[in-house]
Amino acid sequence: MNRIETSFENLKKDIAAFYKPEVHHFITMNGVDLGNDEIEYQWFFCNYAFPSEITMFTAKANADKQVPSIKNSIVSAWLPEAELVDLLGVDIEDTQKGFVLELDSETAPLRKK
Amino acid sequence: MSTQYNIPVGAQHISLLEPLHFKFTTENEKIVKTEANVGYVHRGIEQACCSKFKFRQVSFVVGRVCGLCSISHTTCYSQVAEKLVKLDIPKRAKYLRMLVIELDRIHSHLLCLSHVAENSGFEALFMQTMRYREFSMELLEAVCGNRIQYDFSIVGGVSRDLRSDVAQSIIEKFKVFRPQLDELVEIYNSNWSLSLKNKGIGVLSRENAIRLNVVGPFARASGLEVDVRNETEDVLPWKEVGFEMITDTAGDVHARNMVRLREIYVSMKIIENIINGLPEGDLLVDTKAFPEGEAVNRIEAPRGELFYYAKGNKTQVLERLKIKAPTFSNIPAMVETFTNNEYASVPAIIGSYDPCLSCTSR
Numbered sequence: 001m002n003r004i005e006t007s008f009e010n011l012k013k014d015i016a017a018f019y020k021p022e023v024h025h026f027i028t029m030n031g032v033d034l035g036n037d038e039i040e041y042q043w044f045f046c047n048y049a050f051p052s053e054i055t056m057f058t059a060k061a062n063a064d065k066q067v068p069s070i071k072n073s074i075v076s077a078w079l080p081e082a083e084l085v086d087l088l089g090v091d092i093e094d095t096q097k098g099f100v101l102e103l104d105s106e107t108a109p110l111r112k113k
Numbered sequence: 114m115s116t117q118y119n120i121p122v123g124a125q126h127i128s129l130l131e132p133l134h135f136k137f138t139t140e141n142e143k144i145v146k147t148e149a150n151v152g153y154v155h156r157g158i159e160q161a162c163c164s165k166f167k168f169r170q171v172s173f174v175v176g177r178v179c180g181l182c183s184i185s186h187t188t189c190y191s192q193v194a195e196k197l198v199k200l201d202i203p204k205r206a207k208y209l210r211m212l213v214i215e216l217d218r219i220h221s222h223l224l225c226l227s228h229v230a231e232n233s234g235f236e237a238l239f240m241q242t243m244r245y246r247e248f249s250m251e252l253l254e255a256v257c258g259n260r261i262q263y264d265f266s267i268v269g270g271v272s273r274d275l276r277s278d279v280a281q282s283i284i285e286k287f288k289v290f291r292p293q294l295d296e297l298v299e300i301y302n303s304n305w306s307l308s309l310k311n312k313g314i315g316v317l318s319r320e321n322a323i324r325l326n327v328v329g330p331f332a333r334a335s336g337l338e339v340d341v342r343n344e345t346e347d348v349l350p351w352k353e354v355g356f357e358m359i360t361d362t363a364g365d366v367h368a369r370n371m372v373r374l375r376e377i378y379v380s381m382k383i384i385e386n387i388i389n390g391l392p393e394g395d396l397l398v399d400t401k402a403f404p405e406g407e408a409v410n411r412i413e414a415p416r417g418e419l420f421y422y423a424k425g426n427k428t429q430v431l432e433r434l435k436i437k438a439p440t441f442s443n444i445p446a447m448v449e450t451f452t453n454n455e456y457a458s459v460p461a462i463i464g465s466y467d468p469c470l471s472c473t474s475r
Contacts, residue, residue, distance in 0.1 A: 028442070
């Protein structure tokens with residue numbers, strides 16, 4: 001797995017430069033609670049021509065920092081972004097709560113208590 | 114300007130066997146906009162896997178994510194766990210995993226086809242397809258011990274061997290099933306009544322399949338050559354057992370039916386090749402290592418790409434497990450594909466998506 005470290009400031013630019021729809025398949029977005037309110041965000045891609053190669057963009061940030069959305073480059077990213085908003089209780093640009101979890105259900109179940 | 118009407122479908126609806134809600138905005142029976150909601154049954158399985166179960170037990174938990182493709186979940190998880198503990202499993206175990214995955218694909222595809230027939234108003238074909246499907250359920254029970262939720266793949270290999278009489282039974286039942294499958298292909302391909310409900314309906318173009326990152330038969334029916342079996346030779350030797358990519362170009366309900374039917378022939382060929390060339394050897398290897406680092410794994414479930422991410426911290430319990438089911442990837446395309454279709458076509462289109470909310474809301 002190719003791991004590419006990035007930052008929120010560079011994320012949109014890096015993804016836009018990397019992602020070519022005819023070449024790359026966007027797999028999903030993930031988040032890992034590292035503890036101490038720090039989250040590692042991950043964006044996974046594979047290459048249609050070299051599919052064994054998986055590329056992961058990753059950025060770490062405090063949980064209260066707004067995550068930039070990559071919907072401008074990858075239309076279908078709205079769904080994994082909406083899921084992370086509910087499951088990690090984070091704020092992602094232009095993403096509403098309540099798509100995966102009901103608004104009155106437990107909040108942020110994947111965060112470390 | 115015509116009046117717009119909002120029509121809800123689901124979360125409980127006769128044509129939707131899953132807790133999925135669509136809100137259609139229609140103008141003169143034509144759908145102009147669709148909204149979806151999947152948040153009804155989130156079960157917190159990822160959290161449970163990282164807090165209540167040891168990493169070896171997790172394969173039994175993820176087998177409960179879905180009744181239809183539990184072998185895909187248990188195999189995908191076992192493979193990602195084996196990467197974390199650096200375990201190379203015996204070749205016989207790899208072959209047996211592929212055999213059950215393909216048997217599972219046969220029953221899952223036939224179930225989807227039967228639902229499309231039912232949702233297209235063809236009850237007799239629904240019943241006939243379900244009747245022909247029964248042999249695959251009996252074979253899965255004979256091989257794995259269960260008709261559904263088979264705990265066959267476990268970390269380190271597989272839990273049961275293939276008995277010679279069961280292997281013979283598979284070959285014999287395939288001889289009976291092959292003409293039945295030919296009959297189904299003929300009906301799904303040529304029946305005039307079904308073609309009115311399926312041809313040119315719910316079209317997803319190749320460009321949109323690429324743009325929306327669609328996976329599985331849904332993508333292949335639109336001409337997008339994407340199949341994890343073609344891509345993960347390092348984990349399971351699919352090409353060695355005769356994997357062949359099936360695609361179509363029309364991108365409509367009929368094309369999805371035909372891709373699934375043709376994939377059943379490929380699955381049968383793979384299973385026969387596995388039985389004829391099953392290597393000797395152990396079923397299981399063990400290790401005392403604890404999961405460390407992070408790993409990803411993908412597998413082609415009946416509905417498409419299933420993705421697992423796991424992170425270990427040198428303890429028995431995983432730090433993080435992420436499951437991305439194929440239906441989850443396909444929801445954005447499902448929402449867009451309804452547009453410009455007649456509202457009356459909704460049941461057949463939904464059936465052809467083969468949605469699995471059990472996987473999606475794991």
